[in-house]
Amino acid sequence: MIDQINAILPQTQCRQCGFQGCRPYAEAIVSGAADINQCPPGGDEGIIELAQLLGVNPKPLNAHNGQHKPKSVAFIIEQDCIGCVKCIAACPVDAILGAAKFMHTVIASECTGCELCVAPCPVDCIILQPLPAPIECEPMLIKAQKVAQAQRAKRRYDARCLRKENESLEKTERSKQKRAALEMMKSKKQG
Numbered sequence: 001m002i003d004q005i006n007a008i009l010p011q012t013q014c015r016q017c018g019f020q021g022c023r024p025y026a027e028a029i030v031s032g033a034a035d036i037n038q039c040p041p042g043g044d045e046g047i048i049e050l051a052q053l054l055g056v057n058p059k060p061l062n063a064h065n066g067q068h069k070p071k072s073v074a075f076i077i078e079q080d081c082i083g084c085v086k087c088i089a090a091c092p093v094d095a096i097l098g099a100a101k102f103m104h105t106v107i108a109s110e111c112t113g114c115e116l117c118v119a120p121c122p123v124d125c126i127i128l129q130p131l132p133a134p135i136e137c138e139p140m141l142i143k144a145q146k147v148a149q150a151q152r153a154k155r156r157y158d159a160r161c162l163r164k165e166n167e168s169l170e171k172t173e174r175s176k177q178k179r180a181a182l183e184m185m186k187s188k189k190q191g
């Protein structure tokens with residue numbers, strides 16, 4: 001059920017639902033800790049799909065979580081960027097390229113428009129630009145495009161989570177080895 005709910009969620013990974021990402025929100029719905037109307041990017045369409053899946057009545061989006069907005073992407077005013085790397089640390093789908101003390105840029109095709117990079121920027125050089133309205137085409141085609149984008153964002157988010165987990169494990173292991181080496185040096189000195 002968690003996977004089915006997660007597949008409906010837009011994978012923007014914006015945390016407006018009050019959880020750390022789409023999957024944690026899906027888990028909270030299943031456990032009863034969250035309602036179906038807490039995802040602004042999913043909007044009414046998403047709430048209806050969740051209601052159908054769960055066999056409950058749809059309800060309006062909870063205004064406390066935000067408003068449904070047209071999709072947008074982040075843009076960095078590159079001449080103002082000081083290369084502090086804070087936006088890279090904040091991006092849940094690794095959609096920003098850059099290195100310390102160098103100009104950063106957004107990979108527009110991978111940006112979900114989650115806005116999480118905006119607040120950490122110390123020089124306010126990240127802005128959100130609305131995407132042009134999709135060209136009139138079959139609703140089925142629009143839906144298929146949305147699903148494909150969500151799947152792509154999910155893959156990038158999952159890969160980032162895995163990398164972060166590995167980095168944290170490596171850090172713990174390094175600290176453990178350092179502590180063990182210090183203990184050994186101490187006991188040699190005492191002995």
Ligand code: SF4
Nearest residue numbers: 012014015017022039
């Ligand atoms: S898109 Fe944002 S608000 Fe919606 S479930 Fe995902 S993290 Fe939560």
Ligand code: SF4
Nearest residue numbers: 091111112114115117
């Ligand atoms: S670049 Fe900014 S708005 Fe785009 S996905 Fe990353 S954090 Fe979100």
Ligand code: SF4
Nearest residue numbers: 081082084085087121
């Ligand atoms: S947070 Fe702002 S200043 Fe820092 S690297 Fe990102 S865009 Fe540049």
